[in-house]
Amino acid sequence: MQEKVKSWTTEDLNNMETRYRASFINSLGGFKSVVLIGTEDREHQTNLAIFNSLIHLGANPALCAFIIRPDVSRRHTLENIEDTGLFTVNHLNEDIYVKAHQSSARYPKEISEFDATGLNVEYLNGFSAPYVKESIVKFACRFVQKIPIELNGTTLIIGEIVNIHIPEIYVESAGFVDIESAGTITVSGLDSYHKTQKIARLSYAKPDKEPEKI
């Protein structure tokens, strides 16, 4: 590699135009999980919002978490989760990513992003937060904890995974879910969507041996 490497300091970041900096810094996080989070308010008005900060927090109990930014549009998701204690997480695929992206537009609260984007509501197993019908891998969460991050007004929401729906053919014998075959996609930066192409799975790492492809 003889590519010329450029370096940026804090001062360079401070001097960037706001949108340029947002795009640049968002790119540094690598490829990120991108999901649609479905909620309802107390009057069963549905809401759907796209998030690119979902993380795995633990397997026992099964916990996930994501960051809600302090803007008005995302507040509806936060309010609904606090009011009802429930949300769904729905993976994106290539058939729905444009509609999913559109859910980030600032719709007023009385308009459901399901209606605005044309994605379909689905209710499963009596869980009263809405799923995205077109999503292949999806699960339901019970709200467990909210952690305010005072540094920048964001909020970490933690949920316990209580119900999971996946076509059986994508679940392999040792519990691995082949989300690539299920069509799940990923995002980079704020707005760049990507399919994936598997390189390999690697065996559990031990000090005295090289990882093997499994």
Added chain:
Amino acid sequence: MQEKVKSWTTEDLNNMETRYRASFINSLGGFKSVVLIGTEDREHQTNLAIFNSLIHLGANPALCAFIIRPDVSRRHTLENIEDTGLFTVNHLNEDIYVKAHQSSARYPKEISEFDATGLNVEYLNGFSAPYVKESIVKFACRFVQKIPIELNGTTLIIGEIVNIHIPEIYVESAGFVDIESAGTITVSGLDSYHKTQKIARLSYAKPDKEPEKI
């Protein structure tokens, strides 16, 4: 799609064998950011560890965060960050993912994962935490805050991004970094590594118009 969908409840999760559940629940998070985090202790002993929970927290100030699990191996990273206040974040690419994966083996503290895996240390711009020389997109962080998550003993580490190094050709005019062209890869589950293939970038979403490919 006529694939048979299977559902799992909390009880089903409780009945899973530990490793099966870990693999299954880790798969639900979608494609995740996977990075190597480089640190040093006070005696300049280097440490390198792989993490798949990096998230973007904010652009101004430029903040990222990741989860450290309560196991011994990862504790070295946490101790070093608390002792020195510094760490580096290094994207993975196809040339180094096997060595990067190997860094997750439980080496004793006196063995540096740089030496054990054959990845090379690099110091840049006087920053005293070690970078991975073979990583193409990388940045330095100053430790800002530690948030203990008492639910399961994990810890959220927040860093301010203070120095960034990227080959200039991958930075586009509006601040977007083409990390796919830079060779950055992603992970699913605990151990499945994937290249990406861009579908499209989409324009900023507004209520009154469809997103456009940009």
